[in-house]
Amino acid sequence: MELGWGIIGTGYHVRANMLSSLAEAKSARVKAICGSSQEKAEELAAEHPGVKAYARVEDLAADPDVQVVYIATPNHLHVPHGVLSIQAKKHLLLEKPMALSVDGAHKLVEAAKKNQVKLGIGFHLRHHPVLQAAREMIAAGEVGDIVFCSAQFAMDFPWRDNWWSNPLFAGPASLMGMGVHGLDTLSWLKGQEVVEVAAMARGGTDNRSLNTLFSLLMTFRDGTQAAVVCGSEIPHSRNDVLVYGSKLRLHAEGAMTMLPPQGRLFLTDRQGTREAEIALQNPYAREIEAFSAHVLEGAEFHADGLDGHKSVEITCAAIEAARSRRTVKVGEVLRLTG
Numbered sequence: 001m002e003l004g005w006g007i008i009g010t011g012y013h014v015r016a017n018m019l020s021s022l023a024e025a026k027s028a029r030v031k032a033i034c035g036s037s038q039e040k041a042e043e044l045a046a047e048h049p050g051v052k053a054y055a056r057v058e059d060l061a062a063d064p065d066v067q068v069v070y071i072a073t074p075n076h077l078h079v080p081h082g083v084l085s086i087q088a089k090k091h092l093l094l095e096k097p098m099a100l101s102v103d104g105a106h107k108l109v110e111a112a113k114k115n116q117v118k119l120g121i122g123f124h125l126r127h128h129p130v131l132q133a134a135r136e137m138i139a140a141g142e143v144g145d146i147v148f149c150s151a152q153f154a155m156d157f158p159w160r161d162n163w164w165s166n167p168l169f170a171g172p173a174s175l176m177g178m179g180v181h182g183l184d185t186l187s188w189l190k191g192q193e194v195v196e197v198a199a200m201a202r203g204g205t206d207n208r209s210l211n212t213l214f215s216l217l218m219t220f221r222d223g224t225q226a227a228v229v230c231g232s233e234i235p236h237s238r239n240d241v242l243v244y245g246s247k248l249r250l251h252a253e254g255a256m257t258m259l260p261p262q263g264r265l266f267l268t269d270r271q272g273t274r275e276a277e278i279a280l281q282n283p284y285a286r287e288i289e290a291f292s293a294h295v296l297e298g299a300e301f302h303a304d305g306l307d308g309h310k311s312v313e314i315t316c317a318a319i320e321a322a323r324s325r326r327t328v329k330v331g332e333v334l335r336l337t338g
Helices: 012-024 038-045 057-061 075-087 102-115 129-139 173-190 283-297 305-324
Strands: 003-008 028-034 052-054 068-071 091-094 119-121 146-154 194-202 213-220 225-231 241-245 249-253 264-269 272-276
Touching: 003 012, 003 057, 003 283, 012 028, 012 283, 028 038, 028 057, 028 283, 038 052, 052 057, 057 075, 068 075, 068 283, 075 091, 075 102, 091 102, 091 283, 102 119, 102 305, 119 305, 129 173, 129 241, 129 249, 129 264, 146 173, 173 194, 173 213, 173 225, 173 241, 173 305, 194 305, 213 305
Parallel strands: 003 028, 003 068, 028 052, 068 091, 091 119, 146 225
Antiparallel strands: 146 241, 194 213, 213 225, 241 249, 249 264, 264 272
């Protein structure tokens, strides 16, 4: 069965990653696009015959041909746009970050529960074949006890002169654009809650500047530590995930990416290093297929509203840790900005 999808947002991520991935997914068909103006919506919709264009979120949410809404608007609009879509009884796949406050994340979770719709968060790396293989090995005990893990997701580019340049709209740029993927991926691989964080940042610790480098140290419930590095000024970044276990080291080389899909998984033990044979697939298309199965069949979806809520709690704590130069308990801080 095919679900009708409505897209709210016409920016880079929609154009570069999501529209092609929706076309690749067999269970989804784009029925409508909503932009910040009728002109922007019509311009993008014109590239996809049969797709309707809207300038108002309310109108897209009321479209009977749309069963699933995907939101990729500026971060500060995720909560109002998400709640409106949910109240229209639409299932919702919402880009990260879920919200810029813990209260906002809670509103979305409660709205989805009240209206009996599915809520998923766009952590596409949970659908990356290399990282899924790593998680399966960890869950099966092949890696042993995790001693330490790390993730780096960084690039070398100036932030665009748009909403990403305003911390009140985006939150701290590097952390919200890339770091959230690192902290979520490590939490998901470990399968345990983060309880405490410490952090250092270059910029982005007030409401006027962007951070161009962010280093985060996390402590899991069992005391295991993890590190996340993200930034917009790191040339030739090695966007890798490393998991050091008592039996095995996992190295997901180059897996922290968007499109085209990349990544290799190397396994190291006392006998040496070998590469696991894993077929690369588009993680966004896999995410879309998984969410469709979640809606249609009740299948498990790897990143639900509660996962998004936990991520918001960690990012709020991380920003406070960088601002105050102190260790912060997760759940202690409720907002990213203001």
